[in-house]
Amino acid sequence: MEPLERKAQILGHAARLFGQSGYHDTSISDIIAAAGIARGTFYLYFENKRSIFEELLDGLLSQILGRISAVDASPDAPSPREQLIDNITRVIELFADERHMLEILFKGAVGLDREFDAKLQDFYEALVDEMIGSLDQGQVMGLVRPCDTRFAARIALGAFKEMLHERFYNPDREDEDPRKLAAEVLDIFCKGVLEDGVAIP
């Protein structure tokens, strides 16, 4: 088999297994059995167990970033709101297509070791930074009310992650339109949950 093809095949099986059972409960034996290859073949393509997981995670993080575009403010572009919703929708769709990846991101890669933790931190930090930029700009334009934008961005990240959770772990929502969820989470983050002009007593 062609090296690239074989590597992709192994990665595919590994992704499924890591997603199903987590990093520690997936053994090299499991992977090679699923891929139908010999033990040595695995090590022809990956240095060790850690590295195949890392490759998987790196690929996932890149794919996510690849689905997020900076908002295009030119007149011909869709409205900013549309673009934001598009971004969120595309990420939801990514996980809809590769469900295992959600497990890997939300469970498998969490707390594995210091290096993986740092990798995730950095990834989330990059997302947050992106959002801080937009919020800061929004403040300048008078759209965003005065607040700690880093804090707000972090909250947006949490809202977004939990929206994914709701969509993918609540069976009632497994068919829900990604676009609708994207709009919903964006709305809550922008306008909050209270009626206009109302405050908690």
Place this chain on the structure above:
Amino acid sequence: MEPLERKAQILGHAARLFGQSGYHDTSISDIIAAAGIARGTFYLYFENKRSIFEELLDGLLSQILGRISAVDASPDAPSPREQLIDNITRVIELFADERHMLEILFKGAVGLDREFDAKLQDFYEALVDEMIGSLDQGQVMGLVRPCDTRFAARIALGAFKEMLHERFYNPDREDEDPRKLAAEVLDIFCKGVLEDGVAIP
């Protein structure tokens, strides 16, 4: 040593180690070395490695729940807003006192196995249910605008978790007043980040 005292002592060391190194990278050997006990003694107090971790996690989840009170609507009680902020503040303070517990909750217990995942799910689900109740009531009272309250509650949970993250993993915030953070996250969730009457174009 008194059995209960000894058990508590072992739990303490285990909490620290699990928090520092995670479940898999903490061995029974590490725990007994830290506690200064013999291998067999450990198994006098805990059935196995899993069970000591479970005990730790259960204790943590109880403590969290114990710090959250339902909003008391009686006239003598503090305002609902105060009570909500109090709840959030108490949870922040819990983690400020026992930092390891945050690691255990956010990293150590994530993706460990199906059973632990379910336990965490149930815990978060309980929190969400609580919030749904409040939001539903808010809708009835005309405070909360029409929306999917389960979805909104989930978002609130995500916002809250990420606030904890921001507080405890961002060195710039390690001394920030828990009360202020509690108010801030509550505000964003209630009013959103946009200026009144404004919308994203």
Place this chain on the structure above:
Amino acid sequence: MEPLERKAQILGHAARLFGQSGYHDTSISDIIAAAGIARGTFYLYFENKRSIFEELLDGLLSQILGRISAVDASPDAPSPREQLIDNITRVIELFADERHMLEILFKGAVGLDREFDAKLQDFYEALVDEMIGSLDQGQVMGLVRPCDTRFAARIALGAFKEMLHERFYNPDREDEDPRKLAAEVLDIFCKGVLEDGVAIP
């Protein structure tokens, strides 16, 4: 079993196996099978395969050094010649008692890795230094003819090693009196093989 006893037992089996089959052809499985212990038990007493071999080699080198005494020049002591022969004899007897050790020293530990090589080098160097001292002193006393004493000492070492080889690998000599061999090698090193006053043409 008492730890020290068990450790000694394992060391004994390992010595035999390393002596018979060499370092690489002796597996942990071989050792534990011979010792009748479980795999984990081995690692209770030795960090790894290398370390048990090292312990064996260190022990051997110490034993050798322990059987060599500096020549005592006091009037009550036996004659220097007797003392030198005693030293050599004791070393021959050591290997006669623990034949495996000879294999370990002459074959098993040779060329294993840089660290073991250095250990052996250092050991031989120490022996050579000892001999250099004696030869230098002999020169001062007019006993030893002018020559490069370091070179001569090295030659003495080679002569001694090959004498051991002859004694232990030539079946005709396996019962030969250690004392006689000691005297013989000492004589050749001191007087050479030529008749007095004769030279190679």
Place this chain on the structure above:
Amino acid sequence: MEPLERKAQILGHAARLFGQSGYHDTSISDIIAAAGIARGTFYLYFENKRSIFEELLDGLLSQILGRISAVDASPDAPSPREQLIDNITRVIELFADERHMLEILFKGAVGLDREFDAKLQDFYEALVDEMIGSLDQGQVMGLVRPCDTRFAARIALGAFKEMLHERFYNPDREDEDPRKLAAEVLDIFCKGVLEDGVAIP
């Protein structure tokens, strides 16, 4: 590439690697990487790892033997002493030219397995037999004093090996004249280290 040329090229790289890292720490991968050939190509020229090492060792032993000539007693020939020194010098020069070979002979091939051990034994035995012949003849001619000539020959071998060691592992001697060393070791073996007419007390 011409088969013989290719084979020689592979042998050259293998010799260097075996000399540097020893038999076990040199992998087929190392050899083919150094030689710039494919894995399968290696097995076109050598049956297996053992056989390339054997070929190398056999070549080395032949070369050594090829540099040793029986002493020519005819009147036109150089003096016997000259011839002996010439023999020794040529062997020293061989190793000076191919240092790796020394490592292979003194470390790499030692204790590898029973068969290689036997091969080395046989080689040394042949050298010893040669020397026994000369010593016996010397005794007949009244040059060599009465002694066990096999034992003496063995000692000579040991002296010679250790001389090589001194020359090649002692940095102070790396430029020393081979001829001088040859004379020196021959002298010690012939006349010993003591002054004429002196004995150890």
Place this chain on the structure above:
DNA sequence: TATGAATGAGTCTTCATTCAT
């Protein structure tokens, strides 16, 4: 209640060798 020696299933990893192309 406490000890700690013993266990052995399970895991990752290496590497000489084969063989279809």
Place this chain on the structure above:
DNA sequence: TATGAATGAAGACTCATTCAT
């Protein structure tokens, strides 16, 4: 001749758990 993907037996090592004392 040459290639290099594939093999799988064999190796070292870990660690949660048990149990006789």
